[in-house]
Amino acid sequence: MSVQPLEFFGRVDKALMDEQLRKAVPFTQDRLRGGRFQAADELGNVEEWRNLAAQIRMHTIENLDSYLEQLTDNVEKNGGHVHFAPTASDAVAHVLRIAKEKNARSVVKSKSMVSEEIHLNKHLEAEGVRVIESDLGEYIIQLAGETPSHLIAPAIHKTRTQVAELFSGVAGRTLSDATAELCQFAREELRREFLEADIGISGCNFAVAESGSIVLISNEGNARLTTTLPKVHIAIMGMERLVPTWEELDIVVSMLTRSATGQKISVYMTAMSGPRRPEDIDGPEEFHLIILDNGRSDILGTAYQEVLKCIRCGACLNVCPVYRHIGGHAYGGVYSGPIGAVLTPLLEGYEEWKELPYASSLCGACTEVCPVKIPLHDLLIEHRKDEVENGFTSWQEKLAFKGFGYLTSHPFLYDKAVRASHMATGWLSNEGVIETGPGPLAGWTNVRDLPRPAKQSFREWWKNEKGGGPRGS
Amino acid sequence: MAAKEREEFLNRIAGKLGRARRSGVKPPRWDTKPYAHLHQGLDHEGLVQQFIGNLRTLQTEVLRVSPEDAGQALDRIFESASVRSVVYWDDERLHAIGLSRLLDEKGVVHRAWDTAVDEQELRNYTVGVEMGIAYAELGLSETGSVMLWNGGGRGRLVSLLPPVFVVFLSEKTIVPRLTEAAEYIREKVPARLPACVNFITGPSRTGDIEMDLAFGVHGPGKVYVILLKG
Numbered sequence: 001m002s003v004q005p006l007e008f009f010g011r012v013d014k015a016l017m018d019e020q021l022r023k024a025v026p027f028t029q030d031r032l033r034g035g036r037f038q039a040a041d042e043l044g045n046v047e048e049w050r051n052l053a054a055q056i057r058m059h060t061i062e063n064l065d066s067y068l069e070q071l072t073d074n075v076e077k078n079g080g081h082v083h084f085a086p087t088a089s090d091a092v093a094h095v096l097r098i099a100k101e102k103n104a105r106s107v108v109k110s111k112s113m114v115s116e117e118i119h120l121n122k123h124l125e126a127e128g129v130r131v132i133e134s135d136l137g138e139y140i141i142q143l144a145g146e147t148p149s150h151l152i153a154p155a156i157h158k159t160r161t162q163v164a165e166l167f168s169g170v171a172g173r174t175l176s177d178a179t180a181e182l183c184q185f186a187r188e189e190l191r192r193e194f195l196e197a198d199i200g201i202s203g204c205n206f207a208v209a210e211s212g213s214i215v216l217i218s219n220e221g222n223a224r225l226t227t228t229l230p231k232v233h234i235a236i237m238g239m240e241r242l243v244p245t246w247e248e249l250d251i252v253v254s255m256l257t258r259s260a261t262g263q264k265i266s267v268y269m270t271a272m273s274g275p276r277r278p279e280d281i282d283g284p285e286e287f288h289l290i291i292l293d294n295g296r297s298d299i300l301g302t303a304y305q306e307v308l309k310c311i312r313c314g315a316c317l318n319v320c321p322v323y324r325h326i327g328g329h330a331y332g333g334v335y336s337g338p339i340g341a342v343l344t345p346l347l348e349g350y351e352e353w354k355e356l357p358y359a360s361s362l363c364g365a366c367t368e369v370c371p372v373k374i375p376l377h378d379l380l381i382e383h384r385k386d387e388v389e390n391g392f393t394s395w396q397e398k399l400a401f402k403g404f405g406y407l408t409s410h411p412f413l414y415d416k417a418v419r420a421s422h423m424a425t426g427w428l429s430n431e432g433v434i435e436t437g438p439g440p441l442a443g444w445t446n447v448r449d450l451p452r453p454a455k456q457s458f459r460e461w462w463k464n465e466k467g468g469g470p471r472g473s
Numbered sequence: 474m475a476a477k478e479r480e481e482f483l484n485r486i487a488g489k490l491g492r493a494r495r496s497g498v499k500p501p502r503w504d505t506k507p508y509a510h511l512h513q514g515l516d517h518e519g520l521v522q523q524f525i526g527n528l529r530t531l532q533t534e535v536l537r538v539s540p541e542d543a544g545q546a547l548d549r550i551f552e553s554a555s556v557r558s559v560v561y562w563d564d565e566r567l568h569a570i571g572l573s574r575l576l577d578e579k580g581v582v583h584r585a586w587d588t589a590v591d592e593q594e595l596r597n598y599t600v601g602v603e604m605g606i607a608y609a610e611l612g613l614s615e616t617g618s619v620m621l622w623n624g625g626g627r628g629r630l631v632s633l634l635p636p637v638f639v640v641f642l643s644e645k646t647i648v649p650r651l652t653e654a655a656e657y658i659r660e661k662v663p664a665r666l667p668a669c670v671n672f673i674t675g676p677s678r679t680g681d682i683e684m685d686l687a688f689g690v691h692g693p694g695k696v697y698v699i700l701l702k703g
Contacts (some may be wrong), residue, residue, distance in 0.1 A: 024683070029686050048507040062490065065483040072474060078665070082474040084482040136690050137681035153681065156530050179685045187690055195600065211662045211669075221677040221692025224633050228669075239486075241533075244500040246655035253509070254651065264527075265616040265651070268692065269672040271658075276668050279625040281592040283668050293482065298491035305609035334537060 001145040008332060008355035015330040021157050025149075025327045033318040035262020036369065041180070043258070053255045054373035056248045057309035061240060061300070067209040068291065074212025078274025080287040086403075088118040088294045093101045095120060095201070096289055101131050102232055104198035110216070111135035112203030113312060114292055116148065116346075132193045134222040136186055138435040140166060149328030149336065151314035152260050157327060190222070190354060199224035200284065200339055204237035205312075206252060207289075210245040213271040214289065217256065219263075224270055233275070233284035237293050238419050240308040252311055255371035259313035268446045307342050309372040316366035316376055319358040322359050331356060338366035338376045345383055354392045357383035396439075415460055421453040428452075511615060512649040520614040520647050521700070527617030528698060531675030537644070537700040546699045547639075548616060551579055553633060554637050554695060559583040560599045563626025567641065570665045572606065586628035588608035605631040605693070609642040612698075615650040619698065620657075624667035626695070638667040638693035640673070643701045682697065 015021055040046040058398050060067055072082045085091035091469075099107065107129055109115065121142075127437045133142040137155035141148060143166040148154030164177035175181055205217045214235045216223040227233045241247045257263045276283035284456030299308055317323045318322045328336035333344035335352065341360055345353040366376040387393060407414045429452040430436045437445035446448050456464075479582040479625045485628035487494040515523065534547040538597040550556075559576055561567055584598060599605070607627065619640050623629045632638050648654065651672075658666065677692030690695040 027522050028684055031680075043507075045507055047503055052503060052505050052507055055503070056500075063495055063498040064490070064497040065486045068486070069496055072479060076474060078668075081630050081636055082479075084474070084478045086482065087484075134691070136679045140681065153684070155681055156684070158682075161683070179682050179687045182682055183679065183690045190691070191600075198474065201584045201614070211666050219634060219677070220690050221674075222690075223502065224629070224671070225691055226635060228629050230489075239482075244498075246659050247503075247652075248500060250651045250655045251507075265613075265618055265672065265674050267676070267678055269667070269674075272668060273666040273668045273670075274668055277624060279588060280623075280628075280668060281586075281588045281590075281595065282630045283623075291482070293485075297485050297489045300486060301491050353478070382551060406577045 011330040012326050015326040021327045024156050026324050029318045036378050039258035039262040050373050053251050056371045061308050071207050071209040075289050078212045080274040083290045085292045091118045091290050091292045092123045094290050106130040106197045107199045108132045108134050108197035108226055109201045110226040111138050112201050114238050134190050151296050156275045194225045194229045197230045199232045200230040202226050204235050204241055207242040208249050215271045217266045219267045230288045234288045236290045239293050256313050259371040271434040306374050307405040309374055314370045318371050319365040342379045350392045415457045418457040422455050425452050497509045521644050523614040524612050524647050533675045534540050535698045536701050539702045543570045556588045556603045557581055558602045559604045560602045560631055563587050564608050566608045566630040567582040568608040599630050599634050602635045604637040606639045607632050609640050611654050613650050618672045620654050623669040628671050637695045638650050639697045641699045
């Protein structure tokens with residue numbers, strides 16, 4: 001995948017220079033995080049909820065073949081069509097085939113991270129199909145030609161002035177930057193698109209195996225319009241996004257909305273079980289469910305399996321100090337923040353994404369809020385370990401750690417080395433700190449000071465201080 | 474669905490999980506009910522009050538009236554929202570209230586979601602209409618949600634296209650939370666669910682422009698609940 005014109009550090013630099021982004025990201029983070037904490041407080045027993053939600057997700061993943069079989073049997077019983085897509089290009093091919101069969105000229109979409117993952121819009125447009133994103137945030141970034149910068153709030157990096165300019169361009173007249181006017185314009189413009197679209201494409205927050213239902217969560221109502229007005233509805237789901245029954249759905253939905261925005265429930269929760277029935281005169285005449293693997297099955301049975309529990313709430317983004325400073329685009333992939341740093345290298349490989357597991361201070365805030373208890377920062381460490389074992393580190397780093405390992409296992413040499421490094425850094429040091437380090441040290445000193453190595457090792461200091469043996473007296 | 478495609482897909486999953494294919498797995502009995510304490514000590518009136526309170530914080534007015542006073546509730550709504558045209562569910566419960574007669578009295582244009590009518594014509598009418606009226610199956614007190622059981626004369630567009638949405642709810646059908654609604658739905662699974670079941674909680678909202686809360690960007694920006702006593 002190459003949505004990234006710049007290398008990781010280039011993207012980070014760009015984000016750090018972007019003043020609007022550096023205001024908007026912390027502001028949004030604080031609002032969403034505040035909502036989440038308040039919701040957790042109101043529950044009073046959020047740990048009990050997290051434990052149950054985690055158990056439910058783990059049980060589902062461990063029995064994924066069985067529940068997918070049940071789900072797809074029931075979707076067909078409901079009159080829907082099911083398509084399996086081992087890869088992103090298989091999923092795209094299914095959509096393109098349906099679009100061609102229906103002679104579709106325009107497709108309206110509601111927010112779907114999976115469709116971003118398979119770069120669906122680009123492929124549809126290449127076939128001459130117009131694609132309209134209908135979530136307000138997605139519509140804004142589509143007009144701007146950008147990608148989402150947050151799982152839940154995709155356009156947080158845009159100011160109202162920028163939005164007004166984008167919308168004015170579509171309107172052919174100057175719109176004010178008042179939220180109400182901009183929303184009214186989007187309502188009218190997108191309503192027309194909804195009424196004319198040949199196909200509606202949605203994601204899937206959760207599928208329910210026992211009834212063959214696809215459940216969509218939204219606040220704006222665009223997911224409802226997408227799945228009701230066009231004659232054909234295509235839902236694309238990551239293969240892990242299901243629950244066994246409505247009993248489990250209750251728990252995971254309760255956690256999803258509270259963790260995402262702090263809402264007890266979203267404005268709309270819609271369960272669709274196949275196309276319209278003979279007695280209906282609204283709703284799609286055809287329903288297609290595309291189930292996507294795209295690297296997910298390779299995660300099964302590995303140390304990373306728990307990442308598949310993710311319900312895409314974005315809570316980990318909202319507490320992450322790294323995300324706070326660099327925003328979503330710097331991560332380069334479709335999924336940003338801690339979940340992106342864990343997931344993207346798994347789905348797309350270390351070759352292109354080896355920096356992501358290092359885009360973390362390992363503070364563990366993400367792990368603490370995750371509603372399904374994914375050990376996110378442990379998995380980041382796991383990645384770092386795997387990267388080292390698979391040779392994705394530089395020879396300088398390898399050599400340095402090899403040397404460090406040798407010294408620390410030889411106390412005499414270690415003492416000598418500490419003294420030597422103190423003396424060797426004298427010329428670099430200013431009042432005990434090194435501000436501009438040479439060579440590999442620059443990676444550290446570019447952004448912070450490094451204390452000058454001490455005159456003596458701890459063991460030596462201890463011996464002098466206590467005057468006795470190594471255990472003191 | 475191609476059977477071979479599915480087999481390969483599912484076999485791969487089983488293989489990666491390092492075990493034989495499974496089929497017919499049922500979820501275990503979960504040993505905790507983390508929601509149990511949320512409604513402890515609330516009697517039914519307490520649930521009704523919680524329902525009303527939750528919707529108030531979501532800028533949604535709840536009008537609690539006896540069924541015979543439904544007309545008065547509508548009067549109050551018509552005073553605050555300027556409405557000249559209405560579409561409503563072709564639903565026995567609304568007919569029993571005498572909705573069509575009440576709307577005649579208000580002098581507004583109105584039509585039921587009559588499935589015998591040409592689909593495109595009814596849709597075009599609904600696109601231009603200012604108010605939709607439906608009747609909810611259940612209310613959830615914890616969240617202030619209503620559950621709509623769509624199908625046939627209970628068209629989904631009625632609660633979606635018009636800028637104002639009015640929903641009737643019998644206060645008897647208010648339950649604590651999604652848990653009870655999920656049980657209700659599970660009982661209907663063997664006979665097959667309708668193509669669409671909606672849970673609606675207040676007006677359509679967005680915070681996508683600088684996190685500034687705005688209503689009605691896609692769905693109805695104004696929602697009223699008429700809560701029928703008894």
